[in-house]
Amino acid sequence: MGRKLLFDKAHIEGIRYYDVYRANGGYGSAEKALKSMSPEQVLDEVKKSGLRGRGGAGFPTGMKWSFIAKPEGVPRYLVCNADESEPGTFKDRYLMEFIPHLLIEGLLISSYTLGCNSCYIYIRGEYAWIPDILEEAIADAKKNGWLGKNIQGTGFDLEIYVQRGAGAYICGEETALIESLEGKRGNPRIKPPFPAVKGLWDCPTVVNNVETLATVVPILRIGGEEYAKYGTGKSTGTKLISACGNINKPGVYEIEMNISVEEFIYSDEYCGGIPNGKRLKACIPGGSSVPILPANLLLKTAKGEPRMMTYESLSDGGFATGTMLGSGGFIVLDEDQCIVKNTLTFARFYHHESCGQCSPCREGTGWMKRVLLNIENGKGKMSDIDLLWDIQRKIEGNTICPLGDAAAWPVAAAIRHFRDEFEWHVLHPEEATKRNYGLAHYADPLEIAAPAAV
Amino acid sequence: MFSEEKLNKVKEIIARYPAGKQKSALIPVLHLAQEEFGGWLSSETMDYVASLLQIKPIEVYEVATFYSMFNLKPVGKYVFEVCQTGPCMLRGSDNIIDYIKKKLDISVGETTKDGLFTLKTVECLGACGYAPMMQLGKHYREHLTPEKVDAIIEECRSKAN
Missing domain, CATH: 3.40.50.11540 (NADH-ubiquinone oxidoreductase 51kDa subunit)
Known part of the structure; x- marks a missing residue:
């Protein structure tokens, strides 16, 4: 314990x-x-x-x-x-x-x-x-x-x-x-x-x-x-983690910041693994605004070290291969979940919650939501993926408060790590409205797909 | 108009802030007013609140329109506010919303003809571990299933009678 x-x-x-x-x-x-x-x-x-x-x-x-x-x-x-x-x-x-x-x-x-x-x-x-x-x-x-x-x-x-x-x-x-x-x-x-x-x-x-x-x-x-x-390095003490999504034991856990992400997800002391024998697809470990990570990068850093539940380890690799501990809102997605849809709900959230003071956030969040809705509904174009990337980049850093960044990061990370899933939605609109991309290409570690330069 | 008791409550709220900062009481007083005057804020209600706090009506309109918990038009006696954000979506909130729509024969944002139920979709209410969920009045209803929704609807109907 x-x-x-x-x-x-x-x-x-x-x-x-x-x-x-x-x-x-x-x-x-x-x-x-x-x-x-x-x-x-x-x-x-x-x-x-x-x-x-x-x-x-x-x-x-x-x-x-x-x-x-x-x-x-x-x-x-x-x-x-x-x-x-x-x-x-x-x-x-x-x-x-x-x-x-x-x-x-x-x-x-x-x-x-x-x-x-x-x-x-x-x-x-x-x-x-x-x-x-x-x-x-x-x-x-x-x-x-x-x-x-x-x-x-x-x-x-x-x-x-x-x-x-x-x-x-x-x-x-x-x-x-x-x-x-x-x-x-x-x-x-x-x-x-x-x-x-x-x-x-x-x-x-x-x-x-x-x-x-x-x-x-x-x-x-x-x-x-x-x-x-208590804890490790600059992550001293304990942290409350609220765990939710596709896990056996959602709830609030106090962890000492010296355990691995893998232990947190799979041990019976904490989340107790994923229901129905499903595999882990992705996780947003620090509340919706922090970057989503695919399972392979979640459990191990790009250097191949075990990823720990600490401020430093979760952000190891920056946004290219890491994420953040954030508020400790730990959201787990199993293999049946759709990254596009998940990203859409967050884009809708930030659009709803934007105060409207700064135009990049006020207009950009709604724009991202509409583009994502099109892709999710099988009406997207390939260029929409680059458009999304472009919009989020123009929100980030250009607003009075961090809500702009918080809205941009989930979209950026979803495209960065799951671009193939977005493309599949565009290329197979009929199928995409009926079923999810699943883990079709997931057995191999996902490439860190760098979006096309804009 | 508030009752004597509610007016005392307003005074008590104003006393929480330094002298001259009674505008800080606006959100708590709007909550009180919404509870007291039928679950929504008419422009008359908002003007009344402005007069109580000695601020301009526009200062009340600005705030009432900003916060999502204030209803600016009449709502049903029971408002189902179903969360649809990521963590709830992962646990099947879409099915719950569809089920309520069918069951009550209304769309999101509508009220049943008998004025009993309003269905709203809302963004994250901080109950992600107990998803899917909705807010009903002051409390949360969590781990929703179609059966639970049926029971909640029955519970409301019998309370209303």
């Missing part, structure tokens, strides 16, 4: 409630931080832990925190990003539903470190039942002196509020989230200024993912140095 730091007590009945959480050592890390450490010392532990943002970008948390501006007399805010909307990702939901106090404790320690007296949890609107769970946890924490004024007699004050979104993927982008929290459309802001300087209501603000903030609790419990001994 892999070691656990977040879910180590998840199996305890009633861990959702304050009394059980507290009786099992809960709020011990907060007590330690508030009563015996300065904010600088806590920050130091977080830096030593090597914790990287768990929302998808993987930016070092300690460094992000050290950027927060501290002008005299201006409030600072901590915002917890619970807008979890990246297709394939449902880990934060689990954490909030089943161990809400772990998040509350993490928010308390983090707010103390950053010097924030108000904290907002921005949760996606569709998770409509979770705010009740969080608000109950907040009320219980407050009743027991962990929130409100003069927490545990330390003189530190903190209020936590839960704010529901209303259905917009883009609000997971931190500046769009801030706009939404201010009661506006979720249009990302141009950076700089960064939120650390000018964020919520123009005040210094830190926005962190749910899992990132919850992870501060075990870091304080065991110490930053000890935490850094």
